[in-house]
Amino acid sequence: MGNENFFYKRKAKNEKDLARKRAKRSSYEKILIVCEGQKTEPNYFNELKDFYQLNTANVVVDGN
Numbered sequence: 001m002g003n004e005n006f007f008y009k010r011k012a013k014n015e016k017d018l019a020r021k022r023a024k025r026s027s028y029e030k031i032l033i034v035c036e037g038q039k040t041e042p043n044y045f046n047e048l049k050d051f052y053q054l055n056t057a058n059v060v061v062d063g064n
Helices: 038-052
Strands: none
Touching: none
């Protein structure tokens, strides 16, 4: 069980090895959804995003 070399020293990790990896998945296409509500509809879309675990989906509300 395990390594028998008690004096074996592990290599120190580089800062580059400890950095987060870049995302490999491409982002989703942008979709414009137009609705009348200013309060409930953004909450509805945010809940959909959470329910389906869409981490890369962004919900942006434009008040214009």
